Amino acid sequence: MVIVGFGAAGACAAIEAADAGAEVLVLDRFSGGGASAVSGGVVYAGGGTAQQRDAGVEDSVEAMYDYLRLEVGDVVSEATLRRFCAQSAGMITWLEQNGVPFEGSLCPYKTSYPSDDFYLYYSGSEAAGGFRDAAKPAPRGHRAKGPGTSGKLLYARLAQSARRKGIQVLAQSEARELLVEDGVVVGVVVSTLRDAPAWVRRAHRLFGKYSAKPGLYVPALRKALHRRAVALERRYARSVRVHARRGVVLAAGGFIANREMVREHAPLYRGGLALGTSADDGSGIRLGVEAGGSTAWLDRISAWRFVTPPSAFLGGILVDAEGQRIVDESRYGAAVGERMINRHGGRGWLLVDDALLSEARRDVRGQSQWFQWLQARYLFGRGRVSAPTLAEVARRAGIDPDGLEATAAAYRNPDPMGKPPEFVRMLATPPYSLIDVSIKPSIGFPCPMLTLGGLVVEEDTGRVRREDGTPIEGLYAAGRSAVGICSSSYVSGLSLADCVFSGRRAGRHGAIAQGFLDKNENVF
Structure with a gap:
């Protein structure tokens, strides 16, 4: 062959x-x-892998299938998707038999990619609004155990x-x-x-x-x-x-x-x-x-447009040039990127207040790989504008003030877009910041695509x-x-x-x- x-x-x-x-x-x-x-070395698997059991995670083949069917649609047949889910735990075992190490250290916060302390995490939208009700969520991102992007x-x-x-x-x-x-x-x-x-x-x-x-x-x-x-x-x-x-x-x-x-x-x-x-x-x-x-x-x-790490940024509001809300911010980064490109011209800003920004600054280093830390520094600095009021920060960012104020007023718990309650934060502590997360050529905050x-x-x-x-x-x-x-x-x-x-x-x-x-x- x-x-x-x-x-x-x-x-x-x-x-x-x-x-x-x-x-x-x-x-x-x-x-x-x-x-x-050059990837992160993450393998999506579930249904009760050894690493999930070590972490005390309950999962089933049916729950994994229910979630993936929502994600992948009809790209493959039901029989193939069920076979993939049923074989996924054995797939991790097969990889281990061929020398690839895994570990059941569960990441306690939601992130796009965990630090070197953790090798099992929620790597998709399993816990996001609209998914957790349809399929029992479980962390299924199995990262090969190695430093950096593994x-x-x-x-x-x-x-x-x-x-x-x-x-x-x-x-x-x-x-x-x-x-x-x-x-x-x-x-x-x-x-x-x-x-x-x-x-x-x-x-x-x-x-x-x-x-x-x-x-x-x-x-x-x-x-x-x-x-x-x-x-x-x-x-x-x-x-x-x-x-x-x-x-x-x-x-x-x-x-x-x-x-x-x-x-x-x-x-x-x-x-x-x-x-x-x-x-x-x-x-x-x-x-x-x-x-x-x-x-x-x-x-x-x-196209991956992540707002994490730091995980605190999940409490922000992602808006477009009109100040309109784009998506449930807890969705996986590829879903966010697709929505931004196909419906909003690739433009987007994350609205946070001073309290949320302070929390993000406090947590980011401990939650980040080196490249995530550099990206966060860019977002905290060159990618951010701030002002005492929503209208003024909107004008400084070049987006519609009325639209931003209306969007912020509609943001509440429970969230109209279905963001889980644990991620909803009331933005009431000025000054306010708008962080530019638009998809554009940028060394400081690139958007990976495959x-x-x-x-x-x-x-x-x-x-x-x-x-x-x-x-x-x-x-x-x-x-x-x-x-x-x-x-x-x-x-x-x-x-x-x-x-x-x-x-x-x-x-x-x-x-x-x-x-x-x-x-x-x-x-x-």
Whole structure:
């Protein structure tokens, strides 16, 4: 089996296929990791995981299903979503068996991402208004136990497990074309630096590494480094053909780094931070389409606009340029971002009073990772205006004073928008502040974005489907190259969980399927 992409989805596909007895070759344009390695390392799981039990949390498969059905809609069938929920506790166990550590230390406050003291938290809108009444809430965000953003650790442990199982990894190798015979995918044409001079491979590896981080936070740096990597590929890479007896899995990520595709499918989503690497350019999706595959949900992009940490900010009021309320502030950040972009032009300000601001300043350091602390400092400083009255602070921020005063007057407990009572705060202590949380290019307060749609696949096997619904023999897709659990709506940890779920599915089915080639050709 040949797997294109060595992030979480590709690694899980490789491990599952190897465990089923297949010989596996993984291709990666750089050195592996992809968006998974620069993520927070959160896996959405529930139904009674060991970590939930350790934390004294009661959860059930049915409660998890009830909540996710509200979030994901009909992007997958009821049977698939139920299977995902029923298998999620076992998924955490499987990850642990492959070296990924988890812990049941429950975060006591609501946050977008916990500090290094906690590794289990409410990572979605489970406890927000409109959800807690329909589905019993439970914390299901399982963060890999490691310092900082622990996606790097999660990926590293999966990669180590894959290599221990004898899986071959051909780094610095880009899949350019699928080999198709009589409608069956039988291999890949690869452009590889395997035989390039050592200095070329070393330079290319460094360009890929630093374009991922810190290039993630500095788009100009990422662009410059990626341009240099491409120049090396054009001059020194050679083309080889790799034949696959048990099929090809496309696990090359999404397309957030491809501006043309983003403009074509989701033109409103601009000005955000591309959460991924420069290899998240839609190449896996392109390969599938060229082989006859169909796509869906390409217009779905997750844009994260969090107002936490500090958790005190959940008591504020999020308003638009007219001073009108935008959303229940306790919703997950992707829901907030979607509402701001699609209905309010990406503009938003958080109204707080002096008491709430003081509480936020007191709590923020203890609740934050380093990058959250820097963002909070920006919001407390350059992103904030203040004044003794609501009308004056509105004028200073450039929003409608009458609209803001009317919105503040309507804010009460119980909240008209359904915000849970524990988060509602009466803003009655001047001076008042408006904090600009608009979605725009900003190093101080960026808005991370990732694509959610991809190739349409059979939900039982992961095989890519044509427009008429028939499967393409020998071709699978997983992770953000495919339509999956999170393709309609994202909450933290759901993409990585889907990478594990869909990657294992593709690897397992490909490994047990009959080989499509009689020849035993392997250029490696």
